Amino acid sequence: MSDVIEESIVQILDGKFLDDSDDLCDFTLSEQNEAIESRGIQPSASSSYVPICQKTVTYIVAAVLINEDNEILMIQESKSSCNGKWYLPAGRVEPNENLIDAVKREVLEETGLFMEAKTLIMVECASGSWFRFVMTGNVIGGKLKTIEQADDESLQASWIKNIEQLELRSSDILPLIQRCKDYKNNQADSWHLSLLPSVKSRSKLYLRLVTCIKKKSTNRMHVLVSEKTTLHLPICEINPSRNLHSTLHKFMVEIFGEDVAQHRPHGLLSVEFSDGDGGDGVCFTLLVSFRPPLEDVPIKGKYIWHELTQNNADLISSRLPKNMTIPLNVVR
Template identity: 35%
Template sequence: MGVEEDLQSILQMQVVPIKEGIDVQSDSQSQQFVPKTKVSMCYICGTVLFDEKGQVLLIQEAKKSCLGTWYLPAGRLEPGETIIEGAKREVREEAGLECDLTTLLCIEINSYKWMRFTFLGKITGGRLKTVDEKDNESLQAKFFSKEDLQQSQSSLRHNDILKLIELGRKYLEASSSPSLNMLPVIAPHKLLVHRVVIIDRSLASTQAIHLLARKGSDNHIPTALINHNKEASIAVSVYAILRDAFTANFSAVSVRMCGVLGIEHRGTGPDEDGICITSLVSLDLSNDLPPPATTSQKYLWCTVKHADLKERLEQATKGKIVPLL
């Protein structure tokens, strides 16, 4: 299989193994860091759920630090859980409801030690937790209309959930149009890996799409370790690959982080708390020129030939993709 076939498999939520090791490992501390859930690594799972009236589910916090405030059902992943299992457990414990997850809405990365995964889901059963059923997880659960949210902003634990709720609403409104539905795939990883799909897109061209590949016995999508020391860890790993492949510097204007194409994680065994994030990066050029020449013999450009894959990538560059915040 080549890079195009690997990318199609990722978009179909299939496991694509890391081939021939991590390509860029510039930070020695990143190589030594082995993530352990709730020890050295904090994965947070949250879910946006709407009822048939379009009201969003919130829970009232029981923790002393934010007692009585309202928030999305969310919490830290437990050791031995997959990300999906953790998100569904938090809804069950904090709201009393069962749910299925439809898609990942976004990933937020504050540092290499903290990642939050927010899902959109559908309620499938259970009973809404009442004040009489309050416990250490939450005091109660309640559905909020748009008007309720506006009037209750001062009682929210944090206003950051408003953007997540809005992402959920926009997804539902656009569900009939092409989009990149995506859920995590169960696959073991020891380290924090960023697999970067880098495409060359001239702003003046709607014709060819070129995909950067790392040469090997089987050409593959380039990978880098998520940087151990930098808060902007995802961007750092992208530029590490670009520096490895090109002499020329690319400005922040020309390098556009489009979003997430795939997630691989298992977390159910020893040294399996790592993760592989596959993201899409577009090199937006101002002129209708061929892709910039690689200055390293380790890389080459491949032209995307499959029409359906080209369409998916076009849609992704226009915002129809899971955002990376």
């Protein structure tokens, strides 16, 4: 069974989805609610919650495209609430639509240009039921929308050098633009590999953990493995009414107890997204590392530490430095 874990690590680091099923969830929303109720607190989300696109869960895509002159592709809004203001090409994912198709559609509708998606540069969440997937790539065709072609999607599109000269719909896109500039300008240095969402049927919202730690006596790297059913990487259901920090903290406490040792979430290794076939769910794989050695981190639940092969240990070690994973940011 250790071969299964090693293969899982390889798949994740390659940005591929895992061929596992929803019944591998170690900490369901129902179990989270039971833990809350045992302390006399009313749960904030129903145990029967099901993500339904544009109804009970909101997925947003946004594109940050930069040309050879270091200009940003921007659109002028036509919506009455922000008419005339500028923003990145962005919009809601439609039912039965995957994320890559969604971002290409939004770019075409709002700018007149065809986009080839290359990688995620950031994922944001405002709660466990609102997510924004920010991608970059290349323009491969089309004709830039002019003011004469204004419609309900946008008034026009333009390549902009100095964003600060525009009246923006919101300044929340400034960190996205800066992140993309940094990525484009520093790819020769240590930055994450290209990573696009994989299509995988998911009926719920999930957070999977690749939790690594070193054993002091051997200096070998280990990853946390659940043995509640078949051996697999730990996975929990995301609470739709809480942010991901809250979900992660509760899951870590479930595994390691209230006095969980110092650890660090680094970022995403993979994103699996349903496109309506089998559900409207998503699964994020988050890399987490412990600072203390394995000997000082007791486990509370039905989990074990698995010693990695040296090759996979080296691969995970290469993802621990800054900028080597996709940022998962909680927006307040």
